[in-house]
Amino acid sequence: MTHRLVLGLLLPGLLILSLPGCSSSGPEKQQPGEAAAEGESKAAEGAKESTSGSAPAAEEVLLEPFDAPPLAELDEKAEWVDQPVVDAVERLQKLLAEQQPLATVDEALALKNDSDEANAKILSALGRLPEDDSQVDWGASITRHILADVKTTNPIMVSSVQDFDLAGLTSLELFAFDWNLEFFANQDSVVSWQSSKDHLMDKVVLRDDLVWSDGRPLTAHDVVFSFQTIMNPKVPIPAVRSGTDELKWVEAYDDRTLVFFHKQALATNVGNMLFPIIPKHIYENTLAADPTLAESPEHVKYENEPVTSGPYKIVKRVRGQEIVLERRENHDLHEGKQVRQKPYIEQIRFRINADSNVSLLALKSGEIDELLLTPEQWMTQTGDDEFYSRNTKARGIEWTTFQFNWNLQTPFFSDIRVRKAMSYAFNHDEMLSKLCYGLYVPSNGVFHPAAWMAPKKPLPYYKQDLNKAEELLDEAGWIDHDGDGIRDQEIGGRSVPFEFNIVCTSVQLRVDICSLLKENLDQIGVICNVHPMEFTVMQEKILKHDYQAAFGGWGSGADPGTLDNIWKTGEPRNFGGYSNPEVDRLFDEGKKEFDRQKRAEIYAKIDELIYADQPYTWLYCQSSFYGFNKELRGYKFCPRGPYHYSPGFMSIWRPMH
Amino acid sequence: MLSYLIRRVLIGCLTLLLITFIVYGLIRSMPGSPLTVQMAEMDPSRKIRPEDYARMQKSFGLDKPWWQAYGVWLGNVARLDFGRSFLQKQPVAKVIGERIGPTLLLSLTSLLLAYLLSIPMGLYATVRNGHHDERFLSTALYMLYSFPTFVTALLLQMLLAVKLELLPLFDMHSQGYEQMSSWEQAWDLFKHALMPVACYTYGSLAYESRFIRANMQEVMKQDYIRTARAKGVGPLAVIFHHAFRNTLIPFVTLIGLTLPTLLSGSVIIEQIFTWPGLGRLFFESISARDYPTIMGLTLVFSVMTLLGTLVADILYAVVDPRISYS
Numbered sequence A: 001m002t003h004r005l006v007l008g009l010l011l012p013g014l015l016i017l018s019l020p021g022c023s024s025s026g027p028e029k030q031q032p033g034e035a036a037a038e039g040e041s042k043a044a045e046g047a048k049e050s051t052s053g054s055a056p057a058a059e060e061v062l063l064e065p066f067d068a069p070p071l072a073e074l075d076e077k078a079e080w081v082d083q084p085v086v087d088a089v090e091r092l093q094k095l096l097a098e099q100q101p102l103a104t105v106d107e108a109l110a111l112k113n114d115s116d117e118a119n120a121k122i123l124s125a126l127g128r129l130p131e132d133d134s135q136v137d138w139g140a141s142i143t144r145h146i147l148a149d150v151k152t153t154n155p156i157m158v159s160s161v162q163d164f165d166l167a168g169l170t171s172l173e174l175f176a177f178d179w180n181l182e183f184f185a186n187q188d189s190v191v192s193w194q195s196s197k198d199h200l201m202d203k204v205v206l207r208d209d210l211v212w213s214d215g216r217p218l219t220a221h222d223v224v225f226s227f228q229t230i231m232n233p234k235v236p237i238p239a240v241r242s243g244t245d246e247l248k249w250v251e252a253y254d255d256r257t258l259v260f261f262h263k264q265a266l267a268t269n270v271g272n273m274l275f276p277i278i279p280k281h282i283y284e285n286t287l288a289a290d291p292t293l294a295e296s297p298e299h300v301k302y303e304n305e306p307v308t309s310g311p312y313k314i315v316k317r318v319r320g321q322e323i324v325l326e327r328r329e330n331h332d333l334h335e336g337k338q339v340r341q342k343p344y345i346e347q348i349r350f351r352i353n354a355d356s357n358v359s360l361l362a363l364k365s366g367e368i369d370e371l372l373l374t375p376e377q378w379m380t381q382t383g384d385d386e387f388y389s390r391n392t393k394a395r396g397i398e399w400t401t402f403q404f405n406w407n408l409q410t411p412f413f414s415d416i417r418v419r420k421a422m423s424y425a426f427n428h429d430e431m432l433s434k435l436c437y438g439l440y441v442p443s444n445g446v447f448h449p450a451a452w453m454a455p456k457k458p459l460p461y462y463k464q465d466l467n468k469a470e471e472l473l474d475e476a477g478w479i480d481h482d483g484d485g486i487r488d489q490e491i492g493g494r495s496v497p498f499e500f501n502i503v504c505t506s507v508q509l510r511v512d513i514c515s516l517l518k519e520n521l522d523q524i525g526v527i528c529n530v531h532p533m534e535f536t537v538m539q540e541k542i543l544k545h546d547y548q549a550a551f552g553g554w555g556s557g558a559d560p561g562t563l564d565n566i567w568k569t570g571e572p573r574n575f576g577g578y579s580n581p582e583v584d585r586l587f588d589e590g591k592k593e594f595d596r597q598k599r600a601e602i603y604a605k606i607d608e609l610i611y612a613d614q615p616y617t618w619l620y621c622q623s624s625f626y627g628f629n630k631e632l633r634g635y636k637f638c639p640r641g642p643y644h645y646s647p648g649f650m651s652i653w654r655p656m657h
Numbered sequence B: 001m002l003s004y005l006i007r008r009v010l011i012g013c014l015t016l017l018l019i020t021f022i023v024y025g026l027i028r029s030m031p032g033s034p035l036t037v038q039m040a041e042m043d044p045s046r047k048i049r050p051e052d053y054a055r056m057q058k059s060f061g062l063d064k065p066w067w068q069a070y071g072v073w074l075g076n077v078a079r080l081d082f083g084r085s086f087l088q089k090q091p092v093a094k095v096i097g098e099r100i101g102p103t104l105l106l107s108l109t110s111l112l113l114a115y116l117l118s119i120p121m122g123l124y125a126t127v128r129n130g131h132h133d134e135r136f137l138s139t140a141l142y143m144l145y146s147f148p149t150f151v152t153a154l155l156l157q158m159l160l161a162v163k164l165e166l167l168p169l170f171d172m173h174s175q176g177y178e179q180m181s182s183w184e185q186a187w188d189l190f191k192h193a194l195m196p197v198a199c200y201t202y203g204s205l206a207y208e209s210r211f212i213r214a215n216m217q218e219v220m221k222q223d224y225i226r227t228a229r230a231k232g233v234g235p236l237a238v239i240f241h242h243a244f245r246n247t248l249i250p251f252v253t254l255i256g257l258t259l260p261t262l263l264s265g266s267v268i269i270e271q272i273f274t275w276p277g278l279g280r281l282f283f284e285s286i287s288a289r290d291y292p293t294i295m296g297l298t299l300v301f302s303v304m305t306l307l308g309t310l311v312a313d314i315l316y317a318v319v320d321p322r323i324s325y326s
Helices: A002-017 A038-051 A071-078 A088-098 A105-110 A116-126 A161-170 A220-230 A280-286 A297-304 A356-365 A375-381 A416-425 A428-435 A466-475 A508-522 A535-543 A560-567 A581-592 A596-613 B002-029 B034-041 B050-059 B066-078 B092-127 B132-146 B149-163 B182-220 B223-231 B235-258 B267-272 B278-287 B291-319
Strands: A141-146 A175-177 A183-186 A190-195 A201-206 A247-252 A257-262 A312-318 A322-327 A347-352 A370-372 A391-406 A488-491 A494-497 A499-505 A527-533 A549-554 A616-629
Touching: A071 A201, A071 A257, A088 A183, A105 A116, A116 A391, A141 A356, A141 A370, A161 A312, A161 A322, A161 A347, A183 A190, A220 A247, A220 A257, A220 A280, A280 A297, A356 A370, A356 A375, A356 A616, A356 B149, A375 A616, A391 A416, A416 A466, A416 A508, A416 A616, A428 A508, A428 A616, A499 A508, A499 A535, A508 A527, A508 A549, A527 A535, A535 A549, A535 B034, A560 A581, A560 A596, A581 A596, B002 B066, B002 B291, B034 B050, B066 B291, B092 B132, B092 B182, B092 B235, B092 B278, B092 B291, B132 B182, B149 B182, B149 B267, B182 B235, B182 B267, B223 B235, B235 B291, B267 B278, B278 B291
Parallel strands: A141 A347, A499 A527, A499 A549
Antiparallel strands: A175 A183, A190 A201, A201 A257, A247 A257, A312 A322, A322 A347, A370 A616, A391 A549, A391 A616, A488 A494
16 A cells, blocks of 8 residues: 555656756756757757746846957057067076086985075076986976866866966966066067057067967967957856956957957056967857857867867876876977977876875885975975985975964954954964974065065064063953953953954864964963864855954965955955055055066055054965975976976976986 | 565655755755855955856856755756766766776775685684684784774885885876786786775774674574584584574675675775775765765765665575565
């Protein structure tokens, strides 16, 4: 009896659910090109359009149409100023030529990197470029390590760090920046770059020997098509739209001549022109059918075997395991002649492994050739002979700072005296010497003390001074009124104890640092609860401003102007609610100032103002630690690490035996 | 028997519905969403426009309340469309399908190996109960049991892969696998699977052999064993023919309950050996809030669990003639 009842209920239920109309508005139903169940999905599309009525009356427009004036007219009025067109590797070669190596290669290879001096010698000797082509092993291959698989190989859909790493090798760049974060046009792709006198236009003439990996020529029309696609509201661009959306228009006047039109005359305009390029001849036909660029069978095919514009093409991809790149012949050879520098490395293998212990074993056994090391690994696991039998290691400063973020919208941290008290209460020395193994530099503000825009007179570093901290808290009205050992204050008619939560991710170092803060604050009558949590959960809380204090960090963009979305009033990454109208004004000014010297002064002033307000308690600037196989040469560190600038990875080579 | 099966299948379907409904509600209620994850990965110096945010929300299905989105998912599943992974941008069926083979390779092998080893060990322990060699064996097995798998994995790697260079460090295939002959491929796979399978297997040896021993001791006390001995039946026949078969009922339960673990994989082992298995996939999907993949995997695991209990129940009827289903 029971089973008949169940049958009677279930079967019709399943039947109803399998009707197309039921799931027509689901998020998956966006690919009319899907082969399976195509008839049904087409019906679903039809049902969607008629029943849901979700199509907006006015389509969203990201790019205002613009009638570009003819080139002759521009040439007449612009008063073009020449800008640098540089070969990054050549520029590095020039820099190295001016420097004497501090040691020979053999000496450096015999050293153990246990001091600043040793580090400098290793970088100096092993960072040299080849003196002539015969020294280079042109058939070399290198195995690199990445923590996770890339999300996409399409350069305009990049979002994660791994995506950017891959795109840097497979995608052509018109512009780039060097180790001093100075922008230039890439000589590999550009003949000339000029800016108009009023800074509102940039004219670029491309080389005529640019070729996609499938043999088709790369022209200015590809650049314009890429720009249009990035600015197409139907295409779900995760990251590269910001910056690009500050361009007014990009026009191709012929196969080689491009003019970028800017909305305003800002010093940060160059950064907006760094958007990646995709092949027009491939995507112009397939974009309309599948604007997500990821779902139709053609797009999936190109996701696995993309047509690339950069020096490398993808020859093999096993998801979750590895990605293999090979040097493209038609990148540096054109009609039989060598027209640009051949990349030193023939084959690059990215091996994916999320476990840091296993990755270190892989480096030691020679299965991978380079690895980002954790501080513990640098200190304790890479000092023995076994490590040095195959590898060496090097480190460089990074402009990545870590800090306690105070939420200024809580009753605790809205008072500047309380924030200063926190900075005085924390035992910075213990953190730096014990928890960070003495490896990190203390941070005293928004910019790294060695950065070009940091104040010339370094801002004073906070040191622990519990008496000062207590004075400030007393001044701010946080006094232990009820004698329970915890400071309190009357707010809104109630006695509120000074007890707050600090959130951090489950990285041991961060938990330890927050615990140190807790210990320090215990001594002055403030209770701090440490809440380590999963990264995504913490992100969510921070984005919703649902936190009192957090442990956070910021990497460095290429231009300090981009920091405005952390510090200006109401900006999306100003999580703590900091607001200083003078800082807002200075950021706007900094963007419009073109003289680097003057800009440095503006940003230094910003740093001083923010420092005085202590919306963060700055902790340390992290360094990059890398292990390299002894056979690698040519690596160089910059404030963004050894790879995220030009030439970056392209300066690495293997000597011929 | 047939009506019993049909009843079980239908109840299983209802259970599946309930499980998937609750799991979907739970994962949607988790703090953080695929949108949070995506925004976290973006360059901190880049802004998000509110229109882009709304568009991204819609693409993840976050614009609907969770029970409605569940209905959508269920409708798709009824038409065998398991959705598309947010993380990998490939159909969920493909993502899971690719990983089932490698997961089964490790788990089936280690399951068989574990039983092959623990049955003789359990029987041996029964026979030699109280003697020194049995005590030594039990202690050794317990020590193995207590050793955490990730420590063993790393030690094995350090010894066998780095120091002695006998086995590959990680991955499932060597470079150039596609060009190898069938024999070479089998050998390559064997070398790669050896360490992961070892790590999977050793922990369960102590448990299972102990389990068999405990059951055997129960049975050995029975009168019919004494009768068999009194009749002059040889010791081996007593153990295998009379005693062991009667311990099969709890044993079958164990097998039935182990079936779901065949596909659940092990996050730690798969991460260490970069083995493309379902355990790592599950873990990564949860961290990334990849709802379609999580639901696909939940479906797979639930089906396996329900199947496992059904298989166990049917095997009872096979193993014990006293049991029959109507």
